[in-house]
């Protein structure tokens with residue numbers, strides 16, 4: 001332990017002014033979901049009293065098992081508003097402001113972010129995390145970033161010019177599946193696999209009191225989907241108060257409509273008295289693949305941009321009748337563990353026809369009820385249970401046929417279903433605690449004590465947490481490196497034409513600009529249709545504040561890229577009327593370390609070479625890392641993509657195995673780390 005650290009931390013905790021500092025700190029929490037609920041609670045019980053929270057989402061039934069601020073009666077309401085209300089109940093003198101909105105909206109630009117002492121992220125999608133990172137870097141407000149995936153989690157700390165930013169290390173996108181996509185508009189094989197496993201399998205064979213999204217009032221699709229679309233439109237057009245009021249009205253209406261349906265729903269998927277297993281299987285099939293799909297396809301507004309789903313009809317797939325269709329082939333017998341072989345489908349790499357998928361579906365439901373009835377009602381999906389994999393493969397394939405999505409073989413579906421990672425409340429709680437610790441260090445003025453911390457699935461040398469000093473900023477980073485520019489100009493008079501020709505082309509030597517900002521897009525170059533060229537050209541005389549999608553305002557971040565030069569950077573618009581003419585003869589001022597036009601070509605060339613090196617270095621680091629895991633069991637990884645998560649799981653398991661035989665020197669190295677949870 002260095003002496004500086006001893007002075008700063010944890011001594012800073014004893015500073016008599018700290019409670020007041022925390023009380024006065026203006027905290028922005030982005031996300032009121034799994035991490036956000038825990039975070040808000042931990043903040044107020046730690047002495048924070050001035051908090052704003054942003055979340056676009058409304059509460060889903062499936063959130064209730066871990067997003068503990070929410071109750072059943074809150075389903076359909078704003079996460080941010082509900083969380084704020086519940087937290088006020090915990091600490092009435094706290095000031096909690098809720099924004100039921102998308103953090104990427106213009107109102108939450110750099111100027112808004114500058115009003116905070118610290119930003120705490122509890123987000124689940126990479127796009128929003130990168131956006132907030134860029135805002136935090138631009139506003140120079142400290143950011144504590146977080147993420148969880150199953151048992152894994154991490155908290156990282158980002159201070160402009162002191163540490164690496166969230167984007168200094170490129171991230172792979174974490175894969176999450178919005179429930180309305182799973183329920184109504186799947187377009188990828190994984191959507192069908194998740195639906196079959198998490199929704200249908202759980203509903204048919206899991207605990208009857210287990211709540212799934214099939215129980216939601218909007219679960220039947222059409223009306224729910226429409227309602228979500230309307231809500232997001234109203235978010236943009238109206239104030240938060242109005243939106244929330246509307247939510248409540250919609251919710252009440254939904255509840256009334258849904259109550260009747262719910263009563264039927266609750267019992268629909270339960271096998272009825274005197275109903276044979278096959279009759280039950282047929283009833284579920286017709287509901288899931290025929291009637292629900294017909295209902296959904298009839299909602300025309302949902303299918304303006306893609307083809308509506310097509311219902312499957314059992315009578316067409318199995319003209320000989322369900323009972324005859326699932327008769328064992330030859331001498332084979334149905335066993336409690338598999339139906340495929342006796343149906344003549346022994347090859348796990350084969351893709352089934354709709355007919356075969358229907359046969360496996362019916363036969364596997366029957367097998368559970370006839371051979372394993374004692375387990376029905378308490379089953380959870382297990383990828384080593386062949387019958388479960390067969391059911392999920394068949395159920396997923398049938399849904400894929402509904403939506404014209406490629407189907408998966410038994411082998412592939414097993415891999416996909418086995419890799420789905422579920423959110424775990426305890427992980428969120430640990431990560432939220434770590435976020436608050438880092439936030440206090442920042443506010444207490446103990447920057448050298450900051451740690452980025454990784455939560456592992458298995459203890460390594462008896463430790464679950466791996467704290468690391470944050471890396472320094474990477475100069476080449478697009479978000480925090482030299483590539484971030486600020487444009488000071490009068491947004492009401494500067495035209496898009498001037499921005500493109502003067503700022504980008506002349507000053508920055510951009511060749512073929514591609515610009516985006518929210519819903520606004522501008523493109524040049526070959527490959528554009530004639531009408532597209534016309535549309536874009538018509539935008540050029542407009543003032544940048546009057547462009548489509550809300551225009552470029554003070555605090556807007558314009559994304560500029562140029563594929564032809566491998567160039568990409570952000571430009572922050574700073575609206576300023578009355579720029580002094582001697583300072584800005586062309587009507588704008590470019591700030592930041594903008595490369596000079598004559599240097600640009602050369603620099604791009606150099607950057608391209610660096611990229612090559614960087615890629616190679618990354619590969620090398622991975623190799624080194626794999627070696628490190630094998631040798632010492634230390635796990636130190638940086639991103640949270642699915643591949644990364646899988647690697648960490650493999651790595652940490654391996655780490656434990658090798659950790660048992662560790663030598664004293666390696667143990668000593670691990671012991672130098674602080675704040676680890678020691679398991680006894």
Ligand SMILES: [Zn+2]
Nearest residue numbers: 165168477480
């Ligand atoms: Zn960076």
